[in-house]
Amino acid sequence: MLSPGVIARIREARRQYPDARAAVLPALHLVQEEAGHLSAEVMGPIAELLDVPESDVFGAATFYALFRWKPGGRHVISVCHNLPCSLLGAESIIEHLSRKLGVAEGQVTEDGRFSFQRIECIGRCDGAPAMLVDDEYHGELTPEKIDELLARYA
């Protein structure tokens, strides 16, 4: 279930800690990075690899907002909707994205290119309204800027 590459990287992460359970979060990150999302099927293999109860892995995996349980788009757009961004128009950015992509929040576009979701403050409030596309920040968003940006992602 886990690729040899991911297994090797989880083992490497595990060496950073005095206790194997601490490698659960790094493991979940690594799996999600490779597969795009988590699933119930990967909990067992992670648990086995780190020798911790599967329920502990599952418990951790379901606590954190950044772990996804269904496939996202090829590019995942996370729009900040916290106060500073909201004061500068985050809601209209979200509306625009939804209209432009033709999907509701949490859904994937038909061509599989994008999915979008809301996120809490991403520490870019000086560039509000702001969003993350995959691992890239974009700020001072306007509808025009979004149209231009989306065209850049294949």
Next chain:
Amino acid sequence: MSIKPVAGENESMNQMLLKRISIPNSADIDVAMAHGAYASVEKAYATRPVDVIDEMKRSGLRGRGGAGFPTGTKWSFAAMDPKMPRYLICNADEGEPGTFKDRFILEQDPHLLIEGMIIAAYAIRAVRGYIYLRGEYPVAFGILNRAIAKAYEKGFLGSNIRGKGVAFDLSVHRGAGAYICGEETSLIESLEGKRGQPRVRPPFPANAGAWGMPTVVNNVETLANVPFVISLGSEAYAQIGSEGSTGTKIFSVSGAVMKPGGYELPMGTTLREIIYTHAGGIRGGRRLKAIIPGGVSTPMLTPDHLDVKMDFNSLLSAGSMLGSGAVIVMDDSTCMVKATAVIARFFEHESCGKCTSCREGTGWLSRIYQRLVAGKGRENDIDVLLDICKKMKGTCFCPLGEGALQPVLSSIRYFRADYERCIRKDGCDAKPCKG
């Protein structure tokens, strides 16, 4: 990256922490070292660990993560506990909405943080450190990993630092989107691979932290101050700032200002100077209506508070808190019911669910706010909100729940008219609310 990579311009003579970030490639170890990075390590190593702790105590440095606990005192608690090994954790969770100050250091001067951690580790004799980095900072993750690798190459990390026989290993631990993990005991749970829910205190992390061992948790900005305490000396350092709050503070200014940004200024700078002199005043010729001085969990203030000094004691006297120093500015186009609704939704989302009072209370508060902004306010909503706050006060397991009350209580206190207008649709008939 389409966001300007530097903090707001800042001509302040007192700039220390953000001094290097305007230099191109400041995250590069050679560039950083050419501009003084790691110089304080040897100076600290020339004294005993206890001397470093005393120096920290004399500097008056207080934690920048929100609680303002004296740093030297915290270190001494861990150093007095005989258990080994001891751990040093940098809190880089930066989760308080409106806060982006640590980001400048993490992305643009990671070696300043690593330098501070090397000295802190020496003082408390920790041989292992972690930087707990929020999952929402993927750029910082790459930068920190590269910076740590370079620090190992140059012999500032590892088993025999600079040939002085001191050992300290460091790595980055990534969070995954949970505001509560900024709270230090939740952070430790999360580091240990668990759900990030707070622990009972005491015992405090200084005595029983990570894996039950003495652990110091310090904020990024706190640790970034350490090299300056050492290089300037505690006496010179303590000259900066105001009564009870020494040093500088990076204020994250956002919202309705002309120039949002990170401004490093002496502790005790007034809100007026921060907003009008540095952040360029209010946008679009509008008027100031409300200020959140320290992130969304700190009580709101009004234009009457513009002359309040931004330091620990002055904000307490003004009925608020310095928190993370995240100044969120709102102008007269903002409906405070709408603004508070955004915050209430945040707390409902981030309540960890461990205790009933916060788990249920944040949900009740948020649902009433969502109903209000849907244009369905009821005559007794203000009383119900206040009643929920009263029941939550003092009954939440950790400070998150208490924080959730502050925006509600302060906005009702200062902006009751907005609530009344919202409920009575008096002069506000936007349905749903347009804010």
